[in-house]
Amino acid sequence: MTESDWRDLALLTLFWLGYFVLHSVLASLRIKRWVALHHPERMPLYRLSYNIFAVLMLLPILWLMVCNPGPTLWAWQGIGAWLANGLALAALFGFMKSLNYYDTQEFLGLRQWKSHTQRVEDQEGFHLSPFHRYVRHPWYSFGLVLIWTRDMNAAMLLSSVMMTVYFIIGSRLEEKKLMVYHGDVYRRYMERVPGLLPLPWKSLTAQEAAELLKAAQQTPESP
Template identity: 55%
Template sequence: MQTETAVIVLVVGWIAYFALHSLLASLKAKHWVARHWPGAVRGYRLFYNLLSVVLILPLVGITLFYPAPWLWRWEGVAAWVANGLALAALIGFFWTTRYYSMAEFLGTQQWRGHETRVEDQEGFYLSPLHRWVRHPWYFLGLVLLWTRDMNLLFFTTAVIISLYLFIGSKLEERKLITYHGDVYREYRRRVAGIIPLPWKHLSPSEAQQLVGNAKQRP
């Protein structure tokens, strides 16, 4: 397979992957499953995550292991800075997991609890990073992507993933507004989406107030 063909395979593959990913994550798809196979709801999130991992492996394999010309490689001080930022992003990612319900995120909680509700069960909660950016994992993922050495295939993957993170964040926020209403609208107005902006963040007390407002919703 020539490099140009590999690029085309990656572009088509990533678009198909993210289209399916978004479709299966939508409330419409979840409600459809709940209507036709209510017993499958408890395993929906678990199946969704497992399918996502299986389908992404070939695309990651092509990106990482198929030979392609280099566009740039970090060297010297730039390499130290890039790798330092990547390490900080990894540490930030694992640190933030303490503020998420990972059992619900993975789907094991729904499976063990025989959950039949379609909506996510975790309430509105703001971790320290959520005071600065609405989607901390997306931001950390972008840091990891763009601090790597870039050949043509990795660059193709990085561009498509970056575009999807911005598009996907908009789709995800539709669900969050459905779940949390005006509280999330206010949060979205006051805090940056994926790229932190110094003038758009919440103080600890402001974040606590928003969380308190969410708990008062009927």
């Protein structure tokens, strides 16, 4: 590692930290409530604008990673490459399959824009896909598989570590909001299912998931 490599990694670290802070702050209930109070006319476009901004903020980070990758640290070979790529394909398949269980328009913010919704809270109710029976955040879990099955140069390794830490912190921040939205039902769900890594002894059967969903439907939504 040359001095130039270390400078490039330091700059990449700053970019990632800036992205994570802005991403978390703009997703917080405090900021959303402030916008809803002072600029209610902007709330229908908030989620859509947030998603567009999140993608645009990634572009300079990806540019740094491509232009200044640093030295190669390891590359999968032979059976290891087949296993790594197989796991990555399985994660991609799982991600695509999971889209069937989400309201995509709600997630992107298109539904809020079209219906002129000014509510701060997410409109999609408590739901459990088959993947949610094993981990509370399947998209983060699939993301972890994808990033750690790639060949690693210095920039990729740094980014993978930082994304992993952010998935852990971000999932906990997200769950604070989910507790506000779904209350005791989500607390019971957290007690039974791990966050990011599936554990054989902690999961929900199909019947237990159905009972939780029924309980959620019978519980009034938090304001």
